[in-house]
Structures are given as C-alpha cells and as structure tokens.
Amino acid sequence: MNEQDFLAAYDPRDYPAVAVTVDVVALTIREGALHLLLVRRAEPPYAGHWALPGGFVRPDEDLAAAARRELAEETGLGGERLRRVHLEQLASYGAPDRDPRMRIVSVAHLAFAPDLPDATAGSDADEAAWLPVTALSSRQLAFDHGRIIDDGLERARSKLEYTPLATRFLDPEFTVTELREVYETVWGHPLHAGNFHRKVLSVPGFVESTGASTERGGARGGPRAKLYRAGDARLLHPALLRPAREETVR
Amino acid sequence: MNEQDFLAAYDPRDYPAVAVTVDVVALTIREGALHLLLVRRAEPPYAGHWALPGGFVRPDEDLAAAARRELAEETGLGGERLRRVHLEQLASYGAPDRDPRMRIVSVAHLAFAPDLPDATAGSDADEAAWLPVTALSSRQLAFDHGRIIDDGLERARSKLEYTPLATRFLDPEFTVTELREVYETVWGHPLHAGNFHRKVLSVPGFVESTGASTERGGARGGPRAKLYRAGDARLLHPALLRPAREETVR
DNA sequence: CGAGTTCTTCTCGAATTGAGAGTAATGCCG
C-alpha cells in the first residue's frame, strides 16, 4: 500500500499514533574540550538520566525551526547569538521500541556553537548543562541518545574536513591557532601548526583577513596573532583531510 | 515544553496528527545513464505526476525496513537481489505544507542498485518505471520530490568519493572499466582511464582480484579485462576526489 | 591479416603533504 491510496482510504487519526520529535546534538568547545548540551530527565522513563534537548514538532513548524526553538529554550539564547549557531539535520531515529511509551520518530539535528553562557533549564524543571563528551557513558543516557550522539560526533569530525564549519565554534574574529585548536579538539589529536597554517590560508574562501591583530600575545608570550573571519566558501576545495587512522592493513 | 513532560501531560492521540512515511530515491545505471525509480500518481493531489516510491511506516517496522519494503514492492525484487541493494537514510522532509492533505514527515532513503528488470507497479494500480534522471523537470514531480531527488543525487556523487559504494551499481564481479563508467555516469564527466586504474588498485580494500578475466574483449576489440569484486573497506582512504568544479575564484 | 579498439602499465613534471627548523614578536620574571 502506498501513500496516496492510504490517504484516500483512511482517516489519519485512525492510524496507529506516531509522534515526531526533534532532538539536538549541540556541540561547543570549552576549555579545550568538546562539550555537549544535555538535560537531566526528571520523570520516568530514564528519570535521572541525561538526554538530548528536544521535543515535539509543533503543527505549523518546520523541522529545522523546531530544532532551533528547542536549542533556544535550553540555552536561553536568542537573536543574533542564536542565529550564528550552525544547525543542520543529522538523521532520523525511529526504531519501534526506542521509546517505551509510544512510537516516536525523532529527527536529530546537529549544532555547532561558540562558547556560550551556562545552560539554563527550559520552562520546565529540568537541569540543563554543557558536559564534556568524554564524561558520558551510554549507560547514563536516555533512550538511544548515546547512539545519536555518536553519530553526531562522527558527522562533526567529518564536516570539519570538507566544510568551513569549524569557524562556527569560534567568535566572528579568530586566529589561525584558535581555528587549529578547534580541529585538534574535535578530531582528538594534535596537528602540525605550520602545515595547518599554510593549508588554511591556501584554501580559497576558508578565511579572510580582517587586517587586525590580537591586542596581546598569548598568555605566556609570543607575538600578536592576525585575526581572520570566515570566508564565503561553503565547501573546502581541496579538503583538509584528517590523518589516516591506523591503516586497516590487508 | 519538552518531550517527557509533554508525554506525561497529554494523550498522544489528542496531539495534532502527524504521519510518518518513507520515500526512496533508488538509483541504477542503464545504458550508461543514471536512472531513477518513480511511480506515476493516479489520484490527486498531483495526479499524473511522477513521485518517489514510498508509503507509511507500519507500527512495528523500523524506518530502514519500511524503505526496503517499499523498494521491494515497486521493483518486484526479493531475496538475494534485494539484499545486495545498498540502502541508507538520506534525510527527513517535514515542511508543514509539503502535503496539502495533512502534516506528513517523510524520511527519505537513498538506494544504489545494479541494473534490474523493469519495474512493476506495486499491488496498487500505479505505473512504475526507471527513468533517466536527466529527463525530469521539477514541474513533473509531486510534492517536494524534486528537492529530495536533488539531495539524493548530490549525496550519491559525494558518497562515491569516500566510500566503495560505486560497486553497488554493478554485479558482484566487475572490471575496472565498468567501475570507472559508474563514476563517470554519476559524476557526469569523463575520467582519465589510466589514473583511475592506478588509484582504484592502490586504495586498500576497495577492490580485490578474482583472478579471472572477462570471456571476451570489448565489443569493438581490446584485450580481456581482469575481474574484481568489492573489497572489505567501508571507507576509501585516501578518497577518490572528483575534480574541482570551476574554482569559485575570489 | 590489417586496422582500430581497449586494458593496463609506465613516465614525467607539477602540485600537495609531512616533518623539521628558523625568525621575530611578545609576556613574564628576576
């Protein structure tokens, strides 16, 4: 049976209820570590467990709008600050038993944000916090959110390779070193500073110079760094490839 | 308001009805051109327009299972042949007005298949056919399916770069030339045969030799080609990058 | 058999990458 016949033959409200929610894997970098926005569940199931911020899609709301609204509610963000957060669809999760109460299909989204003020729980009584991703075991997470987070992290690592989205973790003006630290944090290993510098400046449209420099050198010395802002490229050509993990030798 | 509170406070059936469907962008290569599986709609809205095969997700069915079922219904495929078709989730589409009858969120999937027998319409009365992707204008397509197809094509082009999925367009044993023709068809431009050959054989786990060769040379001459099968790599390291489109010069 | 086609390998210069080192600007500490 296909969609159109089905709709002709059935009143939709007779059909087994499916709910559609959005969940957001929101990433930021704090103190050199990748952090993730989570809310603590107050009610069963999974009371006391951490969960992704999310909720129902409203009747006249686009999926992306629902995700951005959920993000705004949990971060207390609005206006220009919220608009600068990168938000993209990640994937949908719809295993029949993923929520014990009813059939829920969740459209997960992925967000990249610069360092933000501490999270405040939404209008409800939940606790919300940015937690380091390394501090999470799947045991402590509600539903299939551990899996969603893993998928989000892998997507984030991959997106840094071929898009300029690393800049979304930073303020509008940033140094090449700050940009490199984003890559090192998300990819989880150090990069060669000189080669990274050469590469970033050689990829067309990745960054553009502001002409300005930082006011001070680093905390422990060193020259002032030049400031850049994000360029207008949507894709990096050629890409910044992460070093091959240990070859699956065959 | 978030998910858990909402569920505690509301009977799901009171909530505005949302239906979840799957749609499938199924691609194959016929006569050197990329083809797409479509069904012709018999009923309004969009009667007479072409649409992606798809339908409702059943109550106890996973999203991927629903997509594979829809693909099976429209292609008449089953068993081993069906299992060899690559199927992955593409994205979800849920604009409030994408279907004029009610709120429908569709989880689109992307399929790569070797050349298959002609499509047969499903149990319903629709016409189903493999059509060349170049023959489609958005005007002739139902709903937002033109957009979904565009996203699927771009995903397909991109997936050929860093995964070995091009082999899924071919039979289990294939020649390097056949593999190159897949790339040329999906990417839409010719590749240097010698360099492609060198590259494919140098990427670990992409293809492995069967030891055998084709029975005959090409139709117009040439030596017999060696036969390969897909290797066990899930990702290509290093990737096969498509030539940069005209540089967005700045 | 001859001509044309195609698979496969080779060559060579250009471009990119990885690794290390060098230079100059800066903050910190005595």
Added chain:
DNA sequence: CGGCATTACTCTCAATTCGAGAAGAACTCG
C-alpha cells in the same frame, strides 16, 4: 630593564600524490 621561554608565522626539503600523455599488448571485426 634584560634575558628567556613562548608563540605566530615562514621557509625548506624530501616524499608522496596527481594529471596528462603515451606505449605496449591483447583483442574484435571485416
């Protein structure tokens, strides 16, 4: 204020990869 550690940025050089062309061998067709 001077010396030193630190850091931004540049440079060098060898290794690798890539693009383009060509050569050689194996084959089909007429």
